[in-house]
Amino acid sequence: MRLFGARITRLERGLVEISADNRADLEQQDGFVHAGALVTLADSAGGYAALTLLPSGSRVLSVEMKLNFLRPAVGSMIRGRGRIKKMGRTIAVCEIEAMMKQDQKWVICAWGSQTIYCIRN
Amino acid sequence: MRLFGARITRLERGLVEISADNRADLEQQDGFVHAGALVTLADSAGGYAALTLLPSGSRVLSVEMKLNFLRPAVGSMIRGRGRIKKMGRTIAVCEIEAMMKQDQKWVICAWGSQTIYCIRN
Amino acid sequence: MRLFGARITRLERGLVEISADNRADLEQQDGFVHAGALVTLADSAGGYAALTLLPSGSRVLSVEMKLNFLRPAVGSMIRGRGRIKKMGRTIAVCEIEAMMKQDQKWVICAWGSQTIYCIRN
Amino acid sequence: MRLFGARITRLERGLVEISADNRADLEQQDGFVHAGALVTLADSAGGYAALTLLPSGSRVLSVEMKLNFLRPAVGSMIRGRGRIKKMGRTIAVCEIEAMMKQDQKWVICAWGSQTIYCIRN
Numbered sequence: 001m002r003l004f005g006a007r008i009t010r011l012e013r014g015l016v017e018i019s020a021d022n023r024a025d026l027e028q029q030d031g032f033v034h035a036g037a038l039v040t041l042a043d044s045a046g047g048y049a050a051l052t053l054l055p056s057g058s059r060v061l062s063v064e065m066k067l068n069f070l071r072p073a074v075g076s077m078i079r080g081r082g083r084i085k086k087m088g089r090t091i092a093v094c095e096i097e098a099m100m101k102q103d104q105k106w107v108i109c110a111w112g113s114q115t116i117y118c119i120r121n
Numbered sequence: 122m123r124l125f126g127a128r129i130t131r132l133e134r135g136l137v138e139i140s141a142d143n144r145a146d147l148e149q150q151d152g153f154v155h156a157g158a159l160v161t162l163a164d165s166a167g168g169y170a171a172l173t174l175l176p177s178g179s180r181v182l183s184v185e186m187k188l189n190f191l192r193p194a195v196g197s198m199i200r201g202r203g204r205i206k207k208m209g210r211t212i213a214v215c216e217i218e219a220m221m222k223q224d225q226k227w228v229i230c231a232w233g234s235q236t237i238y239c240i241r242n
Numbered sequence: 243m244r245l246f247g248a249r250i251t252r253l254e255r256g257l258v259e260i261s262a263d264n265r266a267d268l269e270q271q272d273g274f275v276h277a278g279a280l281v282t283l284a285d286s287a288g289g290y291a292a293l294t295l296l297p298s299g300s301r302v303l304s305v306e307m308k309l310n311f312l313r314p315a316v317g318s319m320i321r322g323r324g325r326i327k328k329m330g331r332t333i334a335v336c337e338i339e340a341m342m343k344q345d346q347k348w349v350i351c352a353w354g355s356q357t358i359y360c361i362r363n
Numbered sequence: 364m365r366l367f368g369a370r371i372t373r374l375e376r377g378l379v380e381i382s383a384d385n386r387a388d389l390e391q392q393d394g395f396v397h398a399g400a401l402v403t404l405a406d407s408a409g410g411y412a413a414l415t416l417l418p419s420g421s422r423v424l425s426v427e428m429k430l431n432f433l434r435p436a437v438g439s440m441i442r443g444r445g446r447i448k449k450m451g452r453t454i455a456v457c458e459i460e461a462m463m464k465q466d467q468k469w470v471i472c473a474w475g476s477q478t479i480y481c482i483r484n
Contacts, residue, residue: 036162036164062190063454064187065156066185066187068184085310086310091480093427115310187429187475192449206431207434207474214433232449233429233476234475276403276406278402278404278407279399279403281406308428
């Protein structure tokens with residue numbers, strides 16, 4: 001996250017967005033943002049989304065995540081979004097997305113799911 | 122990849138490994154390497170593994186990937202490995218792993234699968 | 243499908259639902275419907291959803307699917323739903339769900355994603 | 364399982380196989396075994412594989428599963444295999460496969476991963 005200069009740009013119960021400016025060093029040879037950068041933001045947003053529904057001081061661990069890459073990841077900004085689909089006692093399931101800002105519009109470039117292990121405080 | 126100082130450390134038909142030194146800026150607050158760094162190396166290794174089985178000048182796109190995070194990602198080096206399970210005409214399926222070097226031993230921290238779209242030259 | 247007595251109960255462009263009565267032989271020892279039955283309906287619904295966006299006579303193949311099991315699958319009816327998230331030229335990505343009817347309400351028991359290979363006519 | 368006439372044909376610590384004869388009612392219109400039948404056997408084998416590493420009387424729940432479909436599922440018999448990759452205290456990660464017997468040879472038709480929640484006795 002420090003790596004990206006990312007910041008939380010939306011925070012609701014069960015929904016978090018993290019955004020960063022796109023930078024040359026996030027891009028591959030072909031000018032697309034690397035899958036790993038999309039995943040980093042989406043995965044982080046998912047973890048924070050779970051934390052919004054847990055007691056203060058709780059911790060979360062990613063058990064697994066899956067992303068489909070829908071469109072080329074080009075644009076001036078990059079954003080990850082996590083939205084909790086199901087919060088259980090120890091397992092949360094989260095919808096995760098990565099978006100790019102293209103011509104003033106946010107476009108979904110990757111979409112998928114994440115399983116989170118919750119260590120309640 | 123430039124971001125990581127990563128280099129290809131193993132290259133066989135259908136199997137590629139990419140390795141990098143761990144660095145403070147790949148780590149989260151808690152000292153673990155971020156999931157996104159693991160994914161970047163694993164996803165890249167998978168793409169290169171597909172390229173080893175394609176005609177020179179071919180291109181590959183990640184359609185989707187899924188990783189289970191098996192163990193805390195701590196250690197002095199980080200490595201991604203991709204191994205082709207099935208190479209079709211346009212779709213390749215790849216086993217992907219991310220490893221960390223801990224006390225001179227490589228330990229698998231994330232394991233999963235990737236679907237690759239192949240644009241043959 | 244013949245196995246289940248399933249029928250298409252909703253058909254729109256990019257969205258298909260398939261429903262069946264729950265039956266003793268779909269259940270496991272513990273009275274829950276088996277994961278495989280949920281997957282069968284969800285996977286089929288996804289494939290049909292893709293077909294609604296393709297020229298008549300086209301064919302589809304499941305490349306991969308992932309489902310998170312959110313709740314115990316108990317109830318009087320079972321339903322799979324597929325909704326296309328992205329239709330490309332050869333690859334479609336579909337959101338898939340399996341639901342159970344419990345006390346006159348449909349409850350989502352499994353949720354995930356599917357990659358579909360489209361052979362256009 | 365009752366539905367399939369399936370039986371456990373291999374049982375080791377962390378590895379279970381379940382096999383069944385192929386039957387007309389497992390097949391789709393095109394003569395391929397339906398994805399759901401493959402998933403049922405693979406998912407069940409994964410759950411049993413986890414049980415082999417747990418105290419007697421423990422229970423398991425599928426948290427999620429992902430399968431890539433590698434080859435057309437045709438043949439005289441069908442088999443699911445689960446092999447534990449990582450057994451944690453509450454979370455097990457399992458490699459799952461579905462195979463078909465074709466001309467006396469077992470061919471892997473689907474391959475993937477499963478996350479299992481373990482309720483230890």
